[in-house]
Structure formats: C-alpha cells, structure tokens
Amino acid sequence: LTLMSESLRNDGRIWVPKQKGDKRRPDQIPEGERDYYLERRYPSFGNLVPRDVASRNAKAVCDEGRGVGETGLGVYLDFSDSIKRLGRGVVEERYGNLFDMYQRITDDDPYQVPMRIYPAIHYTMGGLWVDYHLMSTIPGLFVVGEANFSDHGANRLGASALMQGLSDGYFIVPYTVGDYLANNKTASVDDSHPEVRNAVACAQQTIQKLLAIKGKRTVDSYHRELGKIVWEYCGMSRTAQGLNAAIEQVRTLRDEYWENVNVPGSAADLNQSLEKAGRVADFL
Numbered sequence: 307l308t309l310m311s312e313s314l315r316n317d318g319r320i321w322v323p324k325q326k327g328d329k330r331r332p333d334q335i336p337e338g339e340r341d342y343y344l345e346r347r348y349p350s351f352g353n354l355v356p357r358d359v360a361s362r363n364a365k366a367v368c369d370e371g372r373g374v375g376e377t378g379l380g381v382y383l384d385f386s387d388s389i390k391r392l393g394r395g396v397v398e399e400r401y402g403n404l405f406d407m408y409q410r411i412t413d414d415d416p417y418q419v420p421m422r423i424y425p426a427i428h429y430t431m432g433g434l435w436v437d438y439h440l441m442s443t444i445p446g447l448f449v450v451g452e453a454n455f456s457d458h459g460a461n462r463l464g465a466s467a468l469m470q471g472l473s474d475g476y477f478i479v480p481y482t483v484g485d486y487l488a489n490n491k492t493a494s495v496d497d498s499h500p501e502v503r504n505a506v507a508c509a510q511q512t513i514q515k516l517l518a519i520k521g522k523r524t525v526d527s528y529h530r531e532l533g534k535i536v537w538e539y540c541g542m543s544r545t546a547q548g549l550n551a552a553i554e555q556v557r558t559l560r561d562e563y564w565e566n567v568n569v570p571g572s573a574a575d576l577n578q579s580l581e582k583a584g585r586v587a588d589f590l
Contacts, residue, residue, distance in 0.1 A: 317388040326371035361425030382420035448522035521566030560590040
C-alpha cells in the first residue's frame with residue numbers, strides 16, 4: 307500500500323456507485339448513477355472535509371457494499387472535472403509526481419481513469435495521564451511525546467505525533483526530568499534485587515510456555531486477525547457496540563493463541579519468531 311497525499315482532494319472528486327455490488331468500470335457508470343457522497347452529505351465543504359470525516363465516510367460506504375475494485379475496499383478519486391476545467395497541464399503541475407507514482411504502482415493512468423483510494427489511520431493509541439511536568443501517576447516515570455494524552459486524541463497522524471514529540475522533547479522534559487533527578491535520589495538496583503529476579507523469571511516462563519505450545523497457527527496469522535479486529539471496531543470510527551464486540555473477539559483470540567500458536571526454533575539463539583510471539587502476546 308502507498309500513502310497518497312491528502313492534497314489530492316483539493317481538485318479530485320470522490321464517488322462510488324449508487325447501487326451495491328456495481329462492478330462496472332467507472333467510465334461505464336453514468337453520472338446519474340454515481341454518488342458523490344461527500345458533496346451530498348457536506349455541501350458546504352464537499353471533498354474538502356477534514357480527513358477524519360472523509361475517512362469515516364469512505365469506510366462507511368465500503369461497509370455498505372458500494373466500494374470499488376476487486377475487494378470492494380476503495381472509492382474513486384476522480385480528476386476528470388478538474389482536467390476539463392483547468393486543463394491537464396495545471397493538474398499535472400500540481401500533482402504530476404503523485405500521478406506518476408500511482409501509475410507505476412497500479413498501471414492505471416489517473417489522467418484517464420479515477421484513482422482508487424481507501425482510508426488508513428497511521429495507528430491508534432490512547433494516552434497515559436501526566437501532570438504538567440509530564441510525570442505519570444508513578445513517581446519518576448515520565449511519559450514523553452505521543453504516548454501521553456496531553457495534546458491529541460486517539461486518531462494519531464504523522465504530523466501531530468511529530469509535533470508532540472518535538473514540543474515535549476525540546477521544551478519540557480529537559481527541565482522537568484532534571485528537576486526531579488536533582489531532588490530525588492534513585493536507589494541502586496542490581497541483578498540480585500527481588501524485582502529484577504522476578505522479572506527475569508517471568509520472562510523465562512513466558513518464553514518456555516510459547517515454545518511448548520506447538521500449535522497449528524503462525525504468529526503472523528494471529529497478528530493479522532488481531533489487526534483486523536482493531537481496524538474494524540477501534541480504528542476509523544468507534545461505537546460502544548463495536549468496542550464491546552472487539553473486547554469479546556480479542557478475548558477469544560487470546561485464549562486460542564495460548565493453545566494453538568506455533569513458534570519454531572528455540573530460545574538458545576536469536577529467534578525472531580519467538581521475539582514476535584512475545585510482542586503479539588503483549589498486544590493481546
């Protein structure tokens with residue numbers, strides 16, 4: 307998958323067929339049988355609605371069965387009106403590099419046929435509570451950047467994540483962490499400390515448990531299934547009903563994971579499958 311710039315919506319019009327399951331080519335679908343759904347639902351903004359709104363609506367029409375392409379996971383981003391109004395030269399000057407990249411990947415010429423796009427959030431995450439020093443409820447544990455709640459919600463995007471990391475890193479943490487360390491002496495902790503020994507024992511127990519299951523499904527298959535659950539119910543849009551459904555599905559998947567995952571290799575050497583298995587266990 308390739309990320310196409312949001313700037314394409316400046317001149318592109320987004321639409322899907324009005325009828326579910328319409329698999330005709332876009333040039334075979336007459337104007338009257340097209341649904342320019344953003345223009346219909348948000349006449350004041352049209353295709354320039356905020357990206358969260360555009361993304362949720364694209365997913366919604368695909369969920370209705372009106373998505374395009376072989377998978378039905380796509381909507382058309384059509385530049386034919388802009389090319390007629392502005393001329394190909396202007397459109398090429400504005401978006402030529404993006405059009406070239408799209409054509410190399412799909413072998414479709416976006417000057418001739420509409421692009422097929424589908425929304426993708428970069429990732430979702432919550433945010434830990436912090437005080438004005440960016441310290442969590444655990445004394446001495448500071449939460450810096452996008453992992454805290456202070457600036458943004460759960461729909462994370464590249465530029466906002468960068469902004470929060472920079473602002474926390476440049477302007478806050480150098481002063482607040484230093485102030486904390488100056489006024490709080492940290493105790494020395496070595497390998498014999500009970501908490502260290504307990505942590506090592508728990509990690510070794512998890513490793514042995516994962517290697518001993520010898521089930522029939524790969525770690526990757528569980529990772530993909532978990533990702534699909536999160537995408538469907540916790541990603542672009544969220545409802546109480548969907549979140550509760552996700553909780554139950556994740557619990558079921560987690561139970562199966564600890565009974566049927568297959569982790570090849572051993573713990574005696576570098577084992578990337580084992581490493582991934584531990585991460586997916588953490589995700590679950």
